[in-house]
Amino acid sequence: MENSQSRKGKVLRGKLLNLFCSYGLWIIFIILLAYFAIQSPKFLTISNAVNVLRLSSTLGVAVVGMFFVLITGGIDISVSANMYFSAVVGTTLLNNLGVPLPLCFVGACASGLLIGSINGFFVAKLKMVPFITTLATYSVARGLGLMFTNQQMLFLDSVVMKFSGAKLFGIPLIVYIFLIVVLLGHFILTRTQYGRQLFACGNNLVGANKLGINGTKTVFMAYLFCGGLAGIAGMMNACILSVINPNFAINDEFVVISSAVIGGASLFGGKGKILPGAIIGIVMVQVITNGLTITGASAYAFTIFRGIIIFIAVMMDSIKFSGEIR
Amino acid sequence: MRKRMLSILLACTMVLTMVGCGTKEAASEPEAKPAASEAPAKAAEDDAQAATDAAGGGEDIMIGISMCAIESQMWAEYQTAMHKKCDELGVKYTEVIAENDVQKQNQQIENLISSGANAIIIAPADGEAVVSAIKKCNEANVPVIMANRAAGEGAEVAGTVTSDNIAMVEREMNYVMDQAKKDGKTYKVIKLVGSLTDVNAIARDTGFKNVADANKDIFDVVSEVPTEWKGELALSGVLSAFEANPDINMIFSPSDALLPSIISALQQIDKFYPIGDEKHVTIVTFDGAKDAVDQIKAGYVDIVSVQDATNQGTLCVEAAVAAAKGEPVEGLVDPGFEVTPENVDTVGFAGY
Numbered sequence: 063m064e065n066s067q068s069r070k071g072k073v074l075r076g077k078l079l080n081l082f083c084s085y086g087l088w089i090i091f092i093i094l095l096a097y098f099a100i101q102s103p104k105f106l107t108i109s110n111a112v113n114v115l116r117l118s119s120t121l122g123v124a125v126v127g128m129f130f131v132l133i134t135g136g137i138d139i140s141v142s143a144n145m146y147f148s149a150v151v152g153t154t155l156l157n158n159l160g161v162p163l164p165l166c167f168v169g170a171c172a173s174g175l176l177i178g179s180i181n182g183f184f185v186a187k188l189k190m191v192p193f194i195t196t197l198a199t200y201s202v203a204r205g206l207g208l209m210f211t212n213q214q215m216l217f218l219d220s221v222v223m224k225f226s227g228a229k230l231f232g233i234p235l236i237v238y239i240f241l242i243v244v245l246l247g248h249f250i251l252t253r254t255q256y257g258r259q260l261f262a263c264g265n266n267l268v269g270a271n272k273l274g275i276n277g278t279k280t281v282f283m284a285y286l287f288c289g290g291l292a293g294i295a296g297m298m299n300a301c302i303l304s305v306i307n308p309n310f311a312i313n314d315e316f317v318v319i320s321s322a323v324i325g326g327a328s329l330f331g332g333k334g335k336i337l338p339g340a341i342i343g344i345v346m347v348q349v350i351t352n353g354l355t356i357t358g359a360s361a362y363a364f365t366i367f368r369g370i371i372i373f374i375a376v377m378m379d380s381i382k383f384s385g386e387i388r
Numbered sequence: 389m390r391k392r393m394l395s396i397l398l399a400c401t402m403v404l405t406m407v408g409c410g411t412k413e414a415a416s417e418p419e420a421k422p423a424a425s426e427a428p429a430k431a432a433e434d435d436a437q438a439a440t441d442a443a444g445g446g447e448d449i450m451i452g453i454s455m456c457a458i459e460s461q462m463w464a465e466y467q468t469a470m471h472k473k474c475d476e477l478g479v480k481y482t483e484v485i486a487e488n489d490v491q492k493q494n495q496q497i498e499n500l501i502s503s504g505a506n507a508i509i510i511a512p513a514d515g516e517a518v519v520s521a522i523k524k525c526n527e528a529n530v531p532v533i534m535a536n537r538a539a540g541e542g543a544e545v546a547g548t549v550t551s552d553n554i555a556m557v558e559r560e561m562n563y564v565m566d567q568a569k570k571d572g573k574t575y576k577v578i579k580l581v582g583s584l585t586d587v588n589a590i591a592r593d594t595g596f597k598n599v600a601d602a603n604k605d606i607f608d609v610v611s612e613v614p615t616e617w618k619g620e621l622a623l624s625g626v627l628s629a630f631e632a633n634p635d636i637n638m639i640f641s642p643s644d645a646l647l648p649s650i651i652s653a654l655q656q657i658d659k660f661y662p663i664g665d666e667k668h669v670t671i672v673t674f675d676g677a678k679d680a681v682d683q684i685k686a687g688y689v690d691i692v693s694v695q696d697a698t699n700q701g702t703l704c705v706e707a708a709v710a711a712a713k714g715e716p717v718e719g720l721v722d723p724g725f726e727v728t729p730e731n732v733d734t735v736g737f738a739g740y
Contacts, residue, residue, distance in 0.1 A: 213458035305648035
């Protein structure tokens with residue numbers, strides 16, 4: 063009798079744990095929303111929702127790229143430096159050569175792709191540890207950026223205000239860019255051969271290679287995507303700010319990586335849904351800052367809140383992972 | 389095997405490139421040296437006064453300059469002023485830049501000590517964290533001059549060249565208050581705060597509070613935004629604060645480095661109007677960058693308190709030379725001055 067009760071208890075606990083792992087962050091998210099909504103009537107409004115989306119969009123684009131890399135089981139520390147360097151490249155094209163803005167985005171993206179391809183080459187081809195490799199490119203990219211700008215602030219030509227202020231049906235243009243990138247990323251991961259190969263490589267690279275998947279190429283492409291998207295994110299951010307400070311995007315790699323993990327990408331690789339993960343992840347991080355500012359709380363609470371949420375996300379990731387057999 | 393060789397080779401190349409970039413501060417040394425070696429000759433030829441200075445032992449003195457980072461126009465001007473004064477006095481100098489990395493700055497200062505500097509000027513990234521390096525300077529009997537930011541407790545410095553941050557912000561706030569009283573206006577304020585490891589950020593915040601807390605009927609601080617001196621956080625903070633309180637009509641920015649992001653945010657929500665317009669958002673800022681002064685001329689920014697970086701850089705070098713000679717160091721507080729729409733044309737300051 064006792065035995066069956068304890069078994070029941072175990073089953074119940076297992077179920078609760080499972081429930082927590084699957085929906086825990088949603089529950090926390092909803093509690094947070096409710097808390098902020100009670101604190102300030104201005105929080106749960108459509109215009110604030112649009113505001114949060116706008117604030118999420120720039121880094122959100124980089125989060126989509128990070129999903130690809132995390133799915134391979136790797137990590138890309140260089141995103142923030144990549145954003146800085148690419149933004150400097152794009153801005154130089156805009157200011158000094160008078161290149162039209164869309165082409166500046168292409169230039170920034172190309173510079174991001176270059177950094178991504180360097181990461182990809184060392185990680186995929188030469189099998190170097192992603193953390194250290196991307197830390198090295200981080201340092202190089204930021205150093206180059208600082209050298210080009212001579213550590214000075216770089217002001218963008220005023221034409222960018224047209225872009226950053228542009229709205230379509232009352233929603234800022236950059237939000238659409240973010241959503242399009244999310245949809246494209248989702249399409250690549252779920253509907254293409256490459257997407258399936260990426261998950262296979264992330265789950266078991268050796269096995270995937272044995273099945274005839276070109277693991278090197280697949281992983282290389284993931285870093286390439288991440289780099290290119292970081293480049294675009296950097297240029298978007300520069301346009302929104304209309305200036306590039308030497309501390310531009312510094313520490314944003316943590317925001318990007320933690321948003322991806324909060325959004326469900328596994329640090330162990332092989333897992334992650336860009337839709338809705340990338341949106342949920344970055345929006346959750348931005349909602350915390352936004353909510354704390356709106357409710358007039360000591361905004362330094364932000365780091366504590368974010369720390370707790372990242373901790374829970376990583377813990378859930380680990381619990382889920384330990385329950386799997388690979 | 390071949391692949392492994394290739395990978396080692398490439399890794400080496402990468403590390404070398406990294407070293408090349410990481411020691412960017414070293415790149416400024418070769419630039420500095422020729423300048424320093426030319427200077428005594430020039431000084432002796434042209435300028436009698438500079439020649440006396442140089443003859444007064446300037447030639448034997450080597451000053452170490454440790455910069456936190458050149459993150460705003462203020463620091464760029466500071467740097468230029470120091471170089472210029474060194475050349476003028478015929479003093480050699482070695483400069484290192486820490487890119488706001490506290491640990492790196494401590495190591496760089498130790499390197500300056502071992503390179504035989506007679507005095508070291510430190511513009512710290514963090515006044516507290518640099519204390520251990522200053523202690524090493526004390527042990528080596530190298531006098532230290534703090535540039536712009538004071539050092540934490542526990543270390544001995546020969547002098548600190550600073551702006552009177554608290555008084556400057558108080559003067560700005562009093563100016564805004566006088567205007568408000570004249571027009572019978574009250575303010576809903578967003579207060580931006582700089583990096584909390586920066587003593588100047590704290591001092592400016594204190595200056596703000598001194599006036600705002602004493603006049604709560606005029607200043608209603610509805611939102612406090614920590615920026616860590618980052619434009620991104622200033623922008624998102626301003627946008628979110630306006631979301632909660634669309635009737636905000638004043639922004640306090642503790643540095644001009646944040647000003648472009650604030651203006652960008654205001655433009656995005658259609659709140660950027662000149663003084664006199666009823667939709668105008670009063671902007672109070674600090675430092676004296678060129679774009680801030682330009683915005684005052686254009687009528688969008690109300691007041692900027694200028695820390696005279698040219699003066700401070702010059703004071704630093706003079707103090708360092710005096711300290712190296714064992715002379716007493718004094719007169720190090722830069723009183724600063726304000727630029728407003730009323731005096732912008734007459735003050736003779738265009739920003740740096």
